[in-house]
């Protein structure tokens with residue numbers, strides 16, 4: 001009797017999942033790779049013909065799907081905090097001392113784990129199916145990278161029946177040294193530039209827009225934290241060690257090198273042991289994470305804004321290596337600061353090829369007396385740029401001469417200026433192409449105005465060719481101007497790419513006030529400070545009018561920032577820039593909508609929306625803002641708790657899922673109706 005496609009698909013899914021487990025989980029494959037691929041191809045063919053049979057947990061999703069245009073964002077609850085660092089035994093003792101001061105007469109047990117050096121992900125299983133994977137982002141809001149995460153072979157797409165209905169787990173995705181080496185070999189064979197290290201490659205991979213490319217990169221995963229629901233039920237909650245064991249029982253990958261340690265002595269021994277053995281691992285670790293085991297004690301210790309008090313990272317010593325300085329180049333930054341960079345003979349440090357090292361500034365360089373041709377020791381610690389720590393002066397040849405700092409800007413030729421009390425040299429030419437280029441790059445960057453297509457090449461062309469002298473010029477660019485830019489001698493950028501960039505520029509006009517403030521590149525104003533300023537002053541004009549005293553009244557804003565903000569708005573050049581940005585139609589006011597949504601009341605209160613596909617009359621961003629303005633919530637993926645799916649043109653998997661789950665689907669007209677309050681029966 002012929003099997004129905006539905007039954008066959010279900011069978012194949014089960015079979016493939018079983019073989020995946022055998023292969024990746026237990027390293028005991030029962031069938032050849034070839035047969036595995038055959039089963040996979042058969043399932044893919046069935047799903048191709050019957051798209052309704054394609055489920056979120058189908059193994060075919062591991063090979064990646066259609067590219068996306070960008071990532072949706074999700075909020076992390078609870079936030080993904082950072083960890084406080086310690087670097088030696090003394091600092092560990094201090095941390096332990098703090099715990100015992102906070103909770104005297106308490107016996108602490110700790111779980112020590114390897115600190116895998118990758119990229120953290122927050123994974124959500126709903127009804128046992130992986131429905132969301134998000135990057136840490138700024139800790140409170142991250143990018144939804146679910147399709148990319150599904151390609152991680154060791155990550156189960158579905159959990160066994162023993163799993164709770166909802167499970168939130170935090171994990172590190174990383175690339176094994178072996179996978180990284182294989183990737184670089186492939187690239188070398190193809191004549192492509194090599195990747196620098198597994199960690200950065202992982203970070204880049206997780207954020208690729210085409211999940212099929214992610215699938216080829218072979219990321220791996222280590223789960224380290226089961227985020228338990230708040231403990232108000234009176235039930236005994238599992239200790240951290242128990243929860244790690246439970247995660248592993250559910251088939252989630254947990255690195256099994258963790259150990260329960262009683263007291264600080266055992267913790268110190270664990271750290272020392274792994275500092276010694278780290279080279280034996282097929283992946284990079286940059287330290288150990290020490291965590292309090294007991295959930296009650298964790299609750300009582302709590303967290304600071306930045307990190308939990310119940311955990312600490314013990315960072316390994318930076319790794320050092322010897323190499324030779326081939327050249328010392330000058331680099332011009334966004335603020336015109338000129339800094340020396342050592343170009344090195346490439347050298348392997350802790351599994352990473354290092355080709356450049358920072359020399360901080362010319363004073364530092366002179367103090368260390370680093371010269372071209374010198375043999376030096378470089379050091380790489382965490383994610384900081386490698387630095388030159390010392391010089392072998394005795395190995396110099398007779399022709400060696402001290403390095404002379406530049407007197408002119410290497411980019412524009414302007415005479416460099418040495419501000420008093422600063423160790424830096426500066427190019428004060430505000431029109432210096434290097435300065436403008438960096439300013440534009442910053443303005444267009446992801447956390448700022450997030451302008452797609454505005455990569456290094458394009459910015460270089462626009463600034464180099466004199467089309468753009470400041471960010472306001474971007475908004476005057478036309479498709480024709482961009483399309484004509486020459487990528488190579490015989491290839492132009494082209495209409496399509498040009499139109500996309502112009503559209504993205506137009507879209508960027510709607511970015512929030514806090515992004516705009518950040519994008520301006522005011523010294524000392526990072527994205528969180530920008531958010532504070534936006535919240536307090538509400539408009540660009542309000543901020544521009546604020547006195548230094550008023551600025552300093554804002555929590556977390558000190559004299560240094562206040563002064564820098566004042567100086568920025570006092571500059572006539574900047575006033576002109578702002579005037580032109582305003583004329584271009586950028587968002588100069590904090591939308592009332594955004595403020596209201598925090599309170600979450602309005603006619604759509606309690607309603608959850610998901611937006612998908614292309615809308616005609618508004619962007620998805622706009623739609624989201626309007627929904628939030630009325631008290632609704634917008635999330636990234638469809639689940640049984642979604643109230644409405646707003647589906648535009650070319651809606652895909654989300655629409656299918658909504659239909660499967662019986663979620664109400666609105667088209668654009670339906671949404672308009674709802675937003676206009678013309679629809680009865682809500683609430």
Ligand code: AMP
Nearest residue numbers: 082083113114115116119120172224289
């Ligand atoms: P940091 O980024 O230095 O503040 O360290 C925090 C990061 O360490 C987390 O966001 C994770 O990405 C990473 N990490 C790696 N292994 C672990 C672990 N076992 N427990 C907690 N965090 C870990």
Ligand code: ZN
Nearest residue numbers: 409412427432
């Ligand atoms: Zn210059």
